[in-house]
Structure formats: structure tokens, C-alpha cells
Amino acid sequence: MDPQEVITKPYKRLVSPHDPPLRVVIVGAGLGGCAAAIALHHHGHDVVAVLDKVRQFTRLGDSLGLGENAYKLLARWGCNIKEIQEIGNQAPTMKIRRWHDGKVLAEQPLMDMAGYIGHRGDYHDIFLKWVRERSIPILMNSDVVSYTDTSPTPSLTLSSGETLTADLIVACDGIKSLARHLVLGSRDDPVSSGYACFRAYFSPSPEMRADPSRNAFLNEDSVNFWIGPDTHVVQNTLRGGKEFNWILTHKDEGDIPESWFQPGDMDEVRRLAADIDPRIRHAIMSTEKCLDWKICYRKPLPTWVSPESHRIVLLGDSCHAHLPTSAQGASQATESAGVLAVCLSLVESDEVKVATRAYEKLRFPRVRVSQTHGEDLRDRWHNVLKNVEEDVDIDPEMVKIKASTYLHNRPLYAFDAEKDAIDKWEEVASRVRAELATGKVGPL
Numbered sequence: 001m002d003p004q005e006v007i008t009k010p011y012k013r014l015v016s017p018h019d020p021p022l023r024v025v026i027v028g029a030g031l032g033g034c035a036a037a038i039a040l041h042h043h044g045h046d047v048v049a050v051l052d053k054v055r056q057f058t059r060l061g062d063s064l065g066l067g068e069n070a071y072k073l074l075a076r077w078g079c080n081i082k083e084i085q086e087i088g089n090q091a092p093t094m095k096i097r098r099w100h101d102g103k104v105l106a107e108q109p110l111m112d113m114a115g116y117i118g119h120r121g122d123y124h125d126i127f128l129k130w131v132r133e134r135s136i137p138i139l140m141n142s143d144v145v146s147y148t149d150t151s152p153t154p155s156l157t158l159s160s161g162e163t164l165t166a167d168l169i170v171a172c173d174g175i176k177s178l179a180r181h182l183v184l185g186s187r188d189d190p191v192s193s194g195y196a197c198f199r200a201y202f203s204p205s206p207e208m209r210a211d212p213s214r215n216a217f218l219n220e221d222s223v224n225f226w227i228g229p230d231t232h233v234v235q236n237t238l239r240g241g242k243e244f245n246w247i248l249t250h251k252d253e254g255d256i257p258e259s260w261f262q263p264g265d266m267d268e269v270r271r272l273a274a275d276i277d278p279r280i281r282h283a284i285m286s287t288e289k290c291l292d293w294k295i296c297y298r299k300p301l302p303t304w305v306s307p308e309s310h311r312i313v314l315l316g317d318s319c320h321a322h323l324p325t326s327a328q329g330a331s332q333a334t335e336s337a338g339v340l341a342v343c344l345s346l347v348e349s350d351e352v353k354v355a356t357r358a359y360e361k362l363r364f365p366r367v368r369v370s371q372t373h374g375e376d377l378r379d380r381w382h383n384v385l386k387n388v389e390e391d392v393d394i395d396p397e398m399v400k401i402k403a404s405t406y407l408h409n410r411p412l413y414a415f416d417a418e419k420d421a422i423d424k425w426e427e428v429a430s431r432v433r434a435e436l437a438t439g440k441v442g443p444l
């Protein structure tokens with residue numbers, strides 16, 4: 001479906017099959033929480049509040065991709081996705097280059113990779129606006145400190161002492177999710193991926209723009225990758241050169257904390273970038289400051305749904321965080337939002353647990369494909385040039401995004417998560433009902 005086609009048709013919100021509609025509270029107003037609010041609202045459910053612990057949002061993060069698989073759903077839910085497309089990277093293709101000299105090893109459409117790459121903070125602003133346009137309250141400074149998993153109405157408590165109940169609580173509380181501990185019954189510790197990223201995002205100064213040793217990628221929107229043994233650099237130039245971002249992924253032998261805010265060591269960056277293609281080298285080396293993001297895995301969770309009421313569910317990074325090379329964190333959160341909303345519309349009010357258990361069963365295999373694509377791509381990029389002579393040509397398919405798995409898996413981007421949920425509903429729901437009847441819900 002062409003998303004533009006959808007937004008030119010008059011938008012119509014669906015009517016909930018439940019009377020009264022299910023009351024839903026969402027924890028976390030990140031991109032996942034906003035997508036959940038918009039999807040649930042579209043399907044007629046009553047989103048009573050989206051809670052976030054921070055007092056206000058700031059422009060955090062840097063490049064984030066939103067793929068066709070996400071924006072086709074957002075368009076269907078009545079969002080004007082042109083607002084995203086206009087501020088996303090306008091380059092038609094991305095180039096994958098050899099580390100030390102920049103030789104182009106492969107080129108492919110940007111839409112095959114991450115869709116529209118823009119600043120996470122800018123995309124977040126738009127998602128928040130879409131939530132507000134639907135008159136869904138976003139309650140800031142609302143720090144959820146505990147959950148009570150009682151049937152039929154679970155509850156949560158804020159640091160203020162206030163307690164909220166709902167028919168369903170959707171915990172989109174990110175990589176360090178508190179709700180995840182409730183669902184698992186124990187803490188799950190992050191597992192180092194063995195890599196971290198140095199990242200910088202800034203507006204180039206007039207001096208940098210005028211300097212031929214640093215301005216090779218500043219004239220227009222562009223995306224380039226330089227791949228080398230155990231390392232790669234991503235460069236993303238946005239807004240016709242007004243904004244510039246580089247991300248250097250490196251072996252993580254140190255012990256930096258898992259944080260979005262950890263300052264990076266520019267001396268170490270300069271050491272790592274000393275032999276990269278000179279056209280990007282000086283732009284990186286002259287950067288004043290950067291962040292150092294440790295890239296951690298979470299082991300796939302055995303469940304995303306609370307054990308007693310089955311009415312507290314995880315969504316987004318709280319249950320399916322991705323590596324940066326997947327470029328699918330926000331897109332998969334959006335898919336999960338659509339599938340949860342669809343499942344809730346396919347059950348009677350007293351069968352919410354069938355919907356939530358079907359949701360996790362439908363989503364788990366899909367996000368595993370998306371997560372492993374990111375691991376596969378990183379490993380191909382980091383290994384392809386090892387022990388290869390300078391004059392030997394690399395097969396472009398070896399370094400293209402999704403190249404090795406593309407033939408074996410359904411392409412990520414053409415997927416319609418809501419349609420898939422409807423198509424598989426009968427089979428999955430009957431499996432869930434059988435499991436619930438025995439009282440033994442199988443692990444994911």
C-alpha cells in the first residue's frame with residue numbers, strides 16, 4: 001500500500017468492539033509509547049494516559065531510521081507521515097565504502113536500509129504531536145515505581161504515591177524497563193555485544209563548510225558507510241548539509257556504562273579514525289566532542305506479558321531492543337503497537353488475556369528476524385575485508401543490507417504487521433486458548 005494513498009483518503013477512526021472501550025494506560029512516551037497510543041486510539045480503544053517520568057523531553061539521540069513497515073501503519077492510523085518524510089534524509093541511495101580509501105563496494109536505495117533517517121528528537125516531537133492531536137493526555141513527571149499484577153484490573157503506582165488502574169497497562173519504558181522485571185519475576189542483566197559507538201551530531205561551522213579537507217559530505221543529504229575489520233563508520237548528512245552526524249562503531253574492551261549520555265574520548269576516536277578514508281577522516285578528527293554508547297544485548301525474553309492478570313504487556317525496547325545496524329528499533333515498536341491493538345479488537349472484553357498472549361506469540365518470531373538481521377549485517381561488514389587483497393573485488397551482495405538473509409526471509413519492509421496478525425489470528429488464538437485452559441503458557 002502506498003502510504004500517500006492512505007492519507008489522501010479521509011481518515012476514519014475504527015469503532016471499538018468493546019462496550020465500554022478498553023481503558024489503557026501506557027508507560028513511557030518514547031516513540032514506542034506514542035506509537036502504541038496512536039494505534040490503540042485508531043482501533044477504538046480508550047487510551048486514558050501516556051505517562052513519562054521525565055519533566056520534559058529534549059532533543060536526545062541522533063540518527064534514527066523509520067522504515068516503510070512502520071510508516072505504512074502510521075499513515076493508516078491517520079498520521080501525516082509526510083511530516084516525517086520531509087525531515088528525513090532525502091538521499092536516494094547509500095554507499096558502502098572500503099575503510100581506508102573510500103572505494104564504493106556497493107550502493108543501494110536508502111529505503112532498502114532504514115527508510116527515512118532523521119534526528120530521533122525531531123521524529124519524537126512529531127510522534128508526540130500526533131498523540132496530542134488525538135487528545136490523548138501525556139502526563140510528564142509521572143515516574144512509575146511499581147506495578148500490581150491483579151486480575152481483572154492491574155494497577156501501577158507513581159513516585160507521588162498515586163495509583164492508576166486500567167484494563168490494560170502497556171509498558172513502553174525502554175531498555176532499562178522496570179516492568180520487565182515484573183513480567184520476568186527477576187532482573188535480566190544486559191549482555192555486552194562487544195561493541196560500542198562513538199557518536200556525534202552537530203551543525204557544521206562556516207569554517208568546516210569552507211574547508212575542502214572536511215566538507216566532502218556537507219553539500220547535500222547523503223548517507224555513507226565505511227567498513228573495515230571489526231569497525232565501521234556511518235555518516236549521515238541532513239537538511240542539505242545543515243546537520244551532520246557520524247557514528248564510529250568500535251570494539252568495546254573498556255567498561256563504560258550502558259547509557260545514552262556517556263561522553264566519548266575524542267583522543268580514542270582520533271586513534272581509531274587515523275587510517276580511514278581522508279574525505280571523512282578530518283571531519284571526524286576535528287569534532288570537539290562525542291558520546292560513547294555501549295551496545296548491549298538483552299537475551300530474548302521468555303514472555304512479554306505479566307503472569308497473573310496477563311494485562312501488563314511490554315512493547316518496544318522494553319522487550320525487543322535492536323542493534324543500531326538493524327535500524328529497526330522504532331519501526332518494530334510501531335509494528336508491535338499495531339499488532340497489540342488489532343489483537344485487542346479481535347476478542348471479547350473478558351478475553352483480553354487471549355489478545356495479549358496472541359500478541360507476544362505473533363510478534364516474537366518477527367522481531368527475532370529483525371534483530372538478527374542487525375547482527376548479521378554488523379558481522380558481514382566487520383569481516384568482509386579481513387585477509388582480502390587490495391585488488392580483489394568484493395561481491396557487492398556481501399555488504400548490502402539484508403543481502404545474505406534476503407533470499408531466505410520475507411523482506412522486512414514490505415511486511416504489513418496488522419494484516420499478518422489478522423491472517424494468523426485463528427491459528428494463534430486457538431493455540432493460546434488451549435494453553436490458557438491448561439494453565440501452562442509456553443515460553444516464547
Ligand SMILES: Cc1cc2nc3c(=O)[nH]c(=O)nc-3n(C[C@H](O)[C@H](O)[C@H](O)COP(=O)(O)OP(=O)(O)OC[C@H]3O[C@@H](n4cnc5c(N)ncnc54)[C@H](O)[C@@H]3O)c2cc1C
Nearest residue numbers: 028030031032052053060061062063144173174316317329
Ligand atoms: C535518549 C535516547 C536516545 C536514543 N537515541 C537513538 C538514536 O540516536 N538512534 C536510534 O536508532 N535509537 C535511539 N534510541 C532508541 C530508540 O528511540 C528506540 O529503539 C525506539 O524508539 C523504541 O523506543 P521505546 O519507546 O521502546 O523506548 P525509549 O525510546 O527508550 O522510551 C522509553 C520512555 O519511557 C520512559 N520511562 C522509562 N521508565 C519509566 C518509568 N518508570 N515511568 C515512566 N516513564 C518511564 C522514558 O523516559 C522514555 O521516554 C534512543 C533512546 C533514548 C531513550
